[in-house]
Amino acid sequence: MEETTKRELVLHVNGERRSIVTRQAETLLFVLRDGLGLTGAKPGCLNGDCGACTVLVDGTPIKSCMMLAIETVGKEITSIEGLDDAPIQHAFVRHFAFQCGYCTPGFIMNAHALIERHPNADEATIQEWLESNICRCTSYQEIEAAVKEVLEAKKAKPTDP
Amino acid sequence: MVPFDFAYYRPQSIAEATALFAALERDGKRPLYYGGGTEIITLSRLNLVRTAAVIDIKSIPECRALEASADPLVLGAALALGELEEANPFPLLTKAAREVADRTARNQITLGGNICGQIFYRETALPLFVAEADVIIAGPYGIRQCRFLDLFHQQLQLGRGEFVVQFKVDRATATLPHFHRKRRKQGEVGYPLVTIAALKKDGTVRVALSGICPFPFRSADVEAHLNDRNRPVGERIQAAVDAFPRPILHDIEGSADYRLFVAAQLLEDMLRELGDGETV
Amino acid sequence: MAVGKSIIRKEAWDKVTGRAKYTNDFKEQGMLHASLVTSPYAHARILSLEARRALAAPGVHAVVTGEGLPLTGEDMRDRPPIAVDKVRYYGEVVAVVVADTLAQAEQAARLVRVVYEPLPAVGSPREALKEGAPLLHEHLDRYEKNKTTHPEPGTNVAHRTKIRKGNIEQGFAESDVIVETSVSFAPSDHIAMETRCATAEIWPDGTIHISASSQSPFMIKKLLHTYFGEETGKVIVHTPLVGGAYGGKAPVQLELLAYLASKAVGGRKVSVWNSREHDMVTSPVHIGLEATVKIGATKEGLFKAMEILFLFDGGAYSDKAIDVSRAAAVDCTGPYHVENVFCDSLCVYTNRPYATPFRSFGHCEQAFAVERAIDELARTLQLDPWEVRRKNAIRPGHTTPTQVRLTKSNVGNISACLDRLRELMRWDEWQRVEVDAYTVRAKGISSGWKTSTIDTDASSGVILTFNSDGSVNVISGVVEIGTGTKTVLAQIVAERLKMDVDCVHVKMDIDTQTTPEHWKTVASRGTFMAGRAALAAADDAIRQLKDIAACVLRASPDDLEVGFGRVFLRDDPAIFLPIKDIAYGYKFPNGNAIGGQVIGRGRYILRHLTPLDPETGAGKPGPEWGVCAEGVEIEFNRRDYTYRIVKAYAVIDAGKVLNPKAALGQAMGAMSMGLSFSSREGFLFDNEQRVLNPQLRTYRPIRFGEHPEYIVEFVETPQIDAPYGARGIGEHGLIGMPAALANALSLAAGVPLNELPLVPELIWRTQKGDSYGSV
C-alpha cells in the first residue's frame, strides 16, 4: 500500500511553485499548514461548517478542510499569506471587524473573492457569500461595514477591466 | 482530515473511470467515485466512510457538461452547485441548489454528489423529480439513460461500479412556473426541516419534498390529492399530508408533528402561488 | 492622549495577514500527536479496556489510561483526568492515544476496545434531585474541597449557596400580588472558533513546558503542582494568541492530558488538540439551568420580596460550575432594590458534559429567570414593564443580596441606562404592533448587572521595560483572547507616560517564566486589575526616570515631569532629557554612567473581598457592579412562528470608555452571542443523555445576515478605583439578551416563553399547550 499512499505534489501557492511529499488522502488545509508552514488558514471544524479554513482555488473560495491537496495540482491556490495589502484587509482593521482573529483569514479570503467576482454585489449576494463563515467574537455588523466599504470604494473608482 | 490512506485517481474519460473502478474493485480497494469529495472527506473523519481508492470524475468532460441552450438541457453530475447557480439553466434547480449547505461549500459539492451521497436530504433531487429529468449512468456495461424518478427509490439505485454522468431536462419544462421553499429549524443555513419544490404543468402541480422522511420523494398519491380541485384546499392539503410516506422524521431538526405542520403550510403557500386564482 | 481613542489593536495586522499564531499553529518536527478515546455512554461502568491492538498500530507510542491518577477540580476534586471504573458523561475521556501523526493516533484510537455496562443516566437537575435518582458520585463526602464548597453527600448536590436577606415571609405578606415563573434551558457551548489545544514536553532537567490555548496559564502551573506535586518553578506555560474563549478556556483540562501523555513517552512533546466534536462535549460547556422565581410586589409594582431557586446543571463534575452557581446567587435579584431575598442556588450533578464559566458567568442565566418573572409581574399588574424596572432600580445606599452597601462608585447607574434605553428604543411609542394579519412587531427589555466573583486574593502584575529609542514594552499576564485588553493596557501606559501609543509595545504572548502573573483572564477584570498594575508600573518607571534625570539636570525629582518622550523641568520644559538617553542609565560625556536600566514594576490586588457566609450569603464577593439595560425588537409571524430579530439595543455603564470602537465591538459581540444562545443554541440529548448535536452542522450559531441592527450606547459613571474609572464591559452585552428576546417573543406570541432556545417549534408548541420534550 505504501507506494500508493504518499506522492510528490507540485502546488502553485501564492504565486510560487511548492513541491511536497504528502499522503494522497491529505486535505489541502493540512498540507498548507503542516507541509508548507502556511498556518493562516485555520482548522475550526474539519467538517465544512465554519469557513475558518477558506482559501481560494483559481479565485474561487473553497473550504480547504474538505478538499484534497492532490485535487489542486495545476490550479492556483491563494491563502491569506498571498494577499498583498488588499483593500479588504485595511477595511477589516479600520472597522474592528475581528477580535480574536481566528475566523479572520477565512472571512477575508471569502470577502476578497466576493469583491473580485462581484464588485456590484447586492445585499442578497453579500449575505449568500458571507454566511459561509462563522465568527463568534464580532456581531457581523463590523464585518458587514468593512465589506460594504470596499465594495463602495470599488464602485466609486472602477479599475480597468 | 482523512485518518486512513487511499489512492487518488483522476480519469479523463468515462471508459477509463469504469475500467479503473473494475480493476480497483478486483484488488479489494472498495473504490468510491469522487465528486466534490466533501462527504467522502468529512465522513471519513467520523469513521462513516472507508475506502482504499477514490476515482475523481471531475476531469471527465461529459460529467462537466453544462449545455444551457440545448434541448434537453444537459447538466453534468460533476458540476458544483455554485456553478449551476451562476449559470442558472434551470431556475427551480438553482433555487434548490442555493439552499444547500452554504455558498463556499457549494463551490465544492457537486450535483451528482448531492444526489448520491449518504446525507439523506438530497435536496437537488427535488427539481429533477418534478421536471421528470433523465439520468445518464455509466458503468461496467456501458452507458444507459433512464427516467430519474424510475430509478430513485429512496435513493438512486445504482449498480456496483456505476456512476451518474449527467442529467437531462426538457427545456420547456425547465421554464415552467415553479415554487421552492426551504424551512429550517432556525436561521438561513443548515439542513431542512422541510423543503418543497413544485412546478406546474398543464394545470397540475407536481411536488417533491425533502426533510419529511429520511429520503426525498415525489408521490403520485400526494399529487392526486393536491390536484383534486373538487375539494376545498384545506382538505386537499390534509389528504396530501396524510399520504406522505411514513414514518415521518422525528429528530434534532424537529419533531414529526411540527414537520407536518410546516409541510402543510408550505403546501398551502405553494398552491397559492401556483394555483390559478384559487382562494386558499 | 491615548485613553478614550479608538486605537487599533496592536496585533491587528498580524491577524489580517495570517501571521497571528495560535497554539496549534506551532508545529515542530518530531512532535507527537494525541487522539482522545471518549465514552459513547453518559453513565456506565467501565468493565474493561483493551489497548493492545492500538499499541501495535503503526506509529503508536503510548495509550494513556486513568488508573492511579489523582482527582482534579478547582473547588472540589471530583474529576479523574481520564475516567476509571466509571464514565459520567457522554464524551468523557477514557484513554489518550499518542502517535507520530494525528492520522495514526486517530486510527489507533478506533482500535481501543472498551466494554461498558450502561447505568441509568440522570438528565436534568430536577431529575437528579428526585428521591431515588441515581447518584453520580457515591463518595461525595470523601472529596477534597476548599472551605467555601458545600456538597451534600448522599445526593447529587455539589454545592448550595444560600442567600438570606431581610424577612421573606414578611416580604410576601406585605405584597399585593405574588407571581411565580419557572424557566429552563439545557447546557450549550462556547464554540470558540479555535478549539482547545495543549502541548506538553518534559525536558531532561525536569522542566515542564506547556503550551496552551488557555485563559489561565498561571493556574496550569499551580494545578500541576496541586495535582501531581510538580514544582511550580519547573512548570513553564506558554500561551500565544487565543482564538476566542468566552470563559470556556478558563478551566484546565487538556493541559493535564498533554502532561500525562508526555510523561508516558519519556517527556517528548505531545500535542492534544480537540476536534470540534470533542471541544463541544468532552471539554467543559456552558451551564444549563432550571429556575423558579417568585416575586412579591405592591399594586404599584414595588418589589417586596424575591424567592429564587436556581438549579444549575453542572454536569458530571463540579469544577468551575460551583463558582458559576454562586455568582448567580450573589446577584440573584438583578439590579433592583429588594429588601427581602431568599435564594438557594444549587450546583447539581447530572450525566451531562460538565459546565464551566460562559461569558457573563451565571448572569445571563440569572437575568433570564428574573427578567422573565418581572415581565410576568408587569403583565399581571397591567403595568409597563419598563416602569416596573425603573421603579425598583437599585441605587447607592441600597444593599445587594449579599448585603454589600452600594456607593456611587461601586455600582453603575441603572436608572440612567434604563432612561436612555427607553429613548433609544422609542419605548413609549409602541411595544407591540400588528403589521398585518400575520406579522407582529414587539419589543422586550431586560436589565442586568454583574460583579466579578473572583478569588479574594487574585492579583495582577505588570512590568515595563524600555527600548533604546525610548519606547516602552508592556509585559502583563493578561491573555489576548480577543478582547483587546493588551491594547487598552498600552493606552493606559501611554496616557500615564504622556507618550504616543505607537511608542508603547506590548508583549502579546504569555510565558509564565517571564510574564508577571495575572490571576486568570476572566471576569472582565483584565482592564481593571492589569490596568491598575500598569498604572503602578508606569508610576514606578516615572519615579526612576526622574531620579536619574534629577541627578543630571541637578534638579529635585519633584520639579520634573515625564512626557512626550522626555523628562523635563516643570517650569521650563526647554530644560529636558530625552527618555532614550536615560532609560538605560545616563552616560556623562566623560564616560561615567549612573542609573542603569529603568524597569517599571506594578501590581494590584483587590481589597476587602470576603467569602460568603454559608448560612446567609453575607459577604463582599466582588469589587463593583457594572449595570446595563438592553432591549430587542423582533418581527414575529403568527402563522408560521418564525421571527426575525430586527434590532438589539444595549446601554451599558462603562464607567469610562477607554477605546470606543473596541468597547462597541465587545458589547456587540457579547450581544450577538447572547442572541445566538437564546434563539438557536443548546445541546439536544436522547433519553440516555447522549448529545445528539455535537457539530456545527447541527448546532448552528448565528451567521452573517442573521444579525440584527445593533444599537449600543455607554453611560459613564466612573468607578473611583478603576483605571480612569473604567468598568468591565466585555460581558454585559450578553446579560440581557436572552431575557429581552424572550420578553419580546412572549409579548408577540401572547404566551409566556420560558425555555431556550427560542426556536419556532418551541413557540408553536407552547402556544398549542404541549410540553416541549427532547426528541
Ligand SMILES: Cc1cc2nc3c(=O)[nH]c(=O)nc-3n(C[C@H](O)[C@H](O)[C@H](O)COP(=O)(O)OP(=O)(O)OC[C@H]3O[C@@H](n4cnc5c(N)ncnc54)[C@H](O)[C@@H]3O)c2cc1C
Ligand atoms: C457543510 C455541508 C452542508 C450540507 N448541507 C446540506 C443541505 O443543506 N442539504 C443537502 O441536501 N445536503 C447537504 N449536504 C450534503 C451534501 O450535499 C452531500 O454530502 C454530497 O454528497 C456532497 O457532494 P460531493 O460532490 O462533495 O460528494 P462526494 O463526497 O464526492 O461523494 C459523496 C458520495 O456520493 C458518491 N458520488 C458522488 N458523485 C457521484 C456520481 N456522479 N455518481 C455516483 N455517485 C457519486 C460518492 O461515491 C460518495 O459515496 C451538506 C454537506 C456539507 C459538507
Ligand code: FES
Ligand atoms: S475547518 Fe473547514 S469549514 Fe471549518
Ligand code: FES
Ligand atoms: S474574530 Fe474571533 S471568531 Fe471571528
